[in-house]
Amino acid sequence: MKAHLFLTATSLVLDVTLAVPSLYVDEAPNYLRPYVIRSYATAQAVNVGSQTYRFMVTGPSSNYAFTLLDTNAPNSNALGVLPHLHQRHHENFFNSKGRYQLWAQKDNGAQQTRILSPGDFGTVSPNTTHTFQILDPDTQMTGTIFPGGFEDLFFFLGTNYTSSTHTPYIPQFDNSTSAAGPGGDLISTLESFDVYSQPNFNPRSDAINGFAPQDSIWHDGANDLAEDGTPYFIANGWGPKTLNSQHGYQIVAPLVSPVQAGDLNFTLSTISISKLPANISVPTWTFDGACAFKVLEGKLSVKIADYPIAELISGDVAFVPPHTTVQYWSEAYFTKFLFPSAGVNGLDQRLVSGGKDYDFVTFPSTWV
Numbered sequence: 001m002k003a004h005l006f007l008t009a010t011s012l013v014l015d016v017t018l019a020v021p022s023l024y025v026d027e028a029p030n031y032l033r034p035y036v037i038r039s040y041a042t043a044q045a046v047n048v049g050s051q052t053y054r055f056m057v058t059g060p061s062s063n064y065a066f067t068l069l070d071t072n073a074p075n076s077n078a079l080g081v082l083p084h085l086h087q088r089h090h091e092n093f094f095n096s097k098g099r100y101q102l103w104a105q106k107d108n109g110a111q112q113t114r115i116l117s118p119g120d121f122g123t124v125s126p127n128t129t130h131t132f133q134i135l136d137p138d139t140q141m142t143g144t145i146f147p148g149g150f151e152d153l154f155f156f157l158g159t160n161y162t163s164s165t166h167t168p169y170i171p172q173f174d175n176s177t178s179a180a181g182p183g184g185d186l187i188s189t190l191e192s193f194d195v196y197s198q199p200n201f202n203p204r205s206d207a208i209n210g211f212a213p214q215d216s217i218w219h220d221g222a223n224d225l226a227e228d229g230t231p232y233f234i235a236n237g238w239g240p241k242t243l244n245s246q247h248g249y250q251i252v253a254p255l256v257s258p259v260q261a262g263d264l265n266f267t268l269s270t271i272s273i274s275k276l277p278a279n280i281s282v283p284t285w286t287f288d289g290a291c292a293f294k295v296l297e298g299k300l301s302v303k304i305a306d307y308p309i310a311e312l313i314s315g316d317v318a319f320v321p322p323h324t325t326v327q328y329w330s331e332a333y334f335t336k337f338l339f340p341s342a343g344v345n346g347l348d349q350r351l352v353s354g355g356k357d358y359d360f361v362t363f364p365s366t367w368v
């Protein structure tokens with residue numbers, strides 16, 4: 001009799017397990033739901049030239065809130081894409097590893113260029129001409145594009161890529177001498193994807209110490225978020241920071257705030273967190289907008305809705321739909337994640353409101 005009860009209970013558990021999709025996916029779902037996707041998952045990958053694009057959050061998976069993608073590629077002597085602009089999308093470039101150079105120019109403003117090393121950031125609001133070049137063999141660009149759905153461009157241009165080893169990109173040298181991606185003829189047909197070719201843009205080649213023009217501040221002073229719609233760049237650790245001490249220590253470094261996002265209504269930050277001190281319990285959050293946690297360093301524990309706790313390591317992404325409970329904490333002593341968020345009252349904004357201006361990238365050495 002006891003054995004029979006045990007079997008019944010087991011099959012009950014199995015039934016429940018089958019009814020709820022796993023939190024873990026190999027490709028972003030085609031509808032809005034919580035999920036965790038591992039670094040270098042298949043992620044609907046496509047190759048464009050020698051570049052491999054993986055889509056961790058897509059239009060369909062976020063109800064068109066944003067796209068989060070990783071581009072892994074070898075160093076190249078050529079631009080990674082022909083110069084272009086987007087009329088309706090705000091494109092953000094984060095350096096997850098390696099080095100790449102970014103160029104950006106808005107209207108008749110000065111043409112800016114920076115070489116981004118890990119943790120550096122550049123942002124391109126709508127109607128800003130931009131292009132990039134990959135400089136180091138082990139480079140990963142992490143893009144966040146608002147609103148979602150921009151990945152359709154890459155599905156159109158690229159060739160599907162799956163690999164049983166999940167190697168970041170196919171090991172090969174990039175010997176191209178002209179920009180990867182569509183040629184001038186094709187790129188002019190891409191306006192339905194919100195890509196407008198800018199063939200007259202000449203990327204400046206006069207960068208010294210990784211930047212031009214030479215009156216710029218780059219890795220030698222504070223970087224601010226521009227408020228006038230011009231492109232701007234924030235070197236790792238040199239931007240504004242807030243320390244929130246309400247639930248352990250959390251340092252928020254805003255990369256795009258509501259002012260810069262304008263009508264597109266989003267925020268983007270990095271958040272560096274401590275372990276929880278012994279007397280503090282993990283708060284439960286809910287947000288009005290979709291958001292994602294992409295681990296940059298350390299290990300992040302995330303509990304979303306009724307799913308089991310997920311442990312995220314470097315490069316892994318947890319996606320959280322609007323109005324969904326989420327708890328997060330770190331069992332590592334120092335964990336840092338990239339946090340794109342739809343709306344203007346997401347986690348980063350709330351931590352900033354509850355915190356104070358702070359000059360450092362490390363949290364205090366004693367608990368408050």
Ligand SMILES: [Cu+2]
Binds near residue numbers: 084
């Ligand atoms: Cu672009």
